[in-house]
Amino acid sequence: MNKEFLDALTELEREKNISKEDIITAIEDAVELAYKKNYGNYPNVRVSVDREDGEVLVLMSKEVVEDVEDDMMEVSLEEARSYDSRYELGDIIEYQVDPKDFGRIAAQTAKQVVVQRIREAERRNSYDEFVNKQGEIITAKIERINNGTMFLSVGNSEGILPLSEQVKSESFNVGDRIKVYVIDVKKATKGPQIFLSRSHPGLVRRLFELEVPEIADGTVEIKGVAREAGSRTKIAVYSHDENVDPVGACVGNRGSRVQNIVDELFGEKIDIIVWDEDPAILISNVLRPAEVEGVYINYVSEKEKMATAVVPEQQLSLAIGREGQNVRLAARVSGWKIDIKSKAQLEESGFAFEEYEDEDDSSENAVNEVEQPDKSPAAEGQIAAEPAADEAAAPAEVEAEVEAGTEA
Known part of the structure; x- marks a missing residue:
């Protein structure tokens, strides 16, 4: 030497x-x-x-x-x-x-x-x-597919997109460059193992952060995301500036912003919902497109929050959603366990329903309340949905699916 x-x-x-x-x-x-x-x-x-x-x-x-x-x-x-x-x-x-x-x-x-x-x-x-890119979106090229698992080139390393983290309705081929969400990075003898996802709710969150400047600069905050990948996502947003409409900011001019995200997700529907600290208004918002006539707060503790939402008889199916999807996503994005009832079901179970009009709030967010009875309801036909344990702990990372451009 x-x-x-x-x-x-x-x-x-x-x-x-x-x-x-x-x-x-x-x-x-x-x-x-x-x-x-x-x-x-x-x-x-x-x-x-x-x-x-x-x-x-x-x-x-x-x-x-x-x-x-x-x-x-x-x-x-x-x-x-x-x-x-x-x-x-x-x-x-x-x-x-x-x-x-x-x-x-x-x-x-x-x-x-x-x-x-x-x-x-x-x-x-x-x-x-890449350990610093956990929770971020990267673009990677598919190098090979083995038994459904995709292996992608990520810089000088290899990323793994397991079948369980893929979306059934999406189809990719070797050579395609795709956006993926980094869920984990582990040390290995031959280099880091980078685990990727296309189905994680964090992918939707990051896409909105990239697409919407008001989210990137903190004016609009994402409060929760609930996703059933390939089908629907509900995302709850809140504006820290009263002059900025959070839903409008996310939708964009003529729906351009949300449409870019829908295109990236191959047509997945996205519901954009206004977050509200008032649980009655929040639950009313997250159950849309169903019209909510009233919300009754059943029970609140450090571990669990339960509420009953009253909807018109003809909108029961809409509120529940196909195979329970709408109420399931509503529960996840809000962090509340939600029972869906019609007015008739409520009265049969012993509740006293009182309709009222708030003189100070003529907006569509005004919510009717249900008078609390001596005992909680146990009527047949009650529909209940509750947030997943991990989603309740961190509502921002809850799984979800959505209808593009639907406003809360």
């Missing part, structure tokens, strides 16, 4: 973020092992790389003794003083040894160490890059 080799290590340190000193230390350790393997496993041998000119030195240490019994470990006082008259008994003297052909072995070993460290650094840097 020479100074040019050290200069190359300096370049690697800058380009690959590999410590030059760490590489040199690793070379010293590896060359020492190579020496002991080829020339004898002597404990008194060490290897040193000169930091100035790159020269590799093999040094053997010996103890200065009166009578030599092991010439590989000891040196006589007379011989030691032939090098330096200051040596005394018990001192340690180091010799430079240069066995035949060892220069070639040292060079090969050093090369192997450098290559190994470069690979390790690339894997480490790749992991560091």
Whole structure:
């Protein structure tokens, strides 16, 4: 090795973020092992790389003794003083040894160490890059498909899109470049394992953040997302500026913003809902397109929130949705367990329903209330939906599906 080799290590340190000193230390350790393997496993041998000119030195240490019994470990006082008259008994003297052909072995070993460290650094840097992208959207190219699982090129690494994280209604081929959501990054011997998703509700959240400037700058906040991938999503939004309509901002001029997201999701329907801190108004909003006549707050605790929503008889099916989808998504996005009843069902179960008109609120968000009875209802035909456990804990990450451009 020479100074040019050290200069190359300096370049690697800058380009690959590999410590030059760490590489040199690793070379010293590896060359020492190579020496002991080829020339004898002597404990008194060490290897040193000169930091100035790159020269590799093999040094053997010996103890200065009166009578030599092991010439590989000891040196006589007379011989030691032939090098330096200051040596005394018990001192340690180091010799430079240069066995035949060892220069070639040292060079090969050093090369192997450098290559190994470069690979390790690339894997480490790749992991560091993508572990910070968890919860983000990236664009990746599909390289191969094996038993339904897609493998995508992600920089110098490979991303995995399992069948369970794909959307049945979407179809992709090898060579396609697609947007995917990074759900997890794990360390592995051959590089980071990057797990991707097309079905995660976070994909919809990030698409809105990319498409809607008012969300990106914090004016409009996404309060919850509930998704059944490929079918429908409900997303609840709130404006921190009374002059900015959160639904209008998300929909865009002539629906352009939400349409871009719908196109990316291959036609998935998206309902955009106004979030309200008043639970009655919120529940009324999330059950749309059904018209809610009244909301009764049954029970609230740290672990559970339950409410009954009253809808017209002819809108029961609409409120519940096909196979319960509408009320299921409404529960997830709001964090409330919701029972759906008609006025007749409510009265049969012992509730007293009172219609009223709020003089201060003539808007479509005005909600009728239900008078609380002595006991909670247990009528037959009651429809209930509740948020999933993880979604209730973090409503922003709740699963969902949506109708494009539907306003709350």
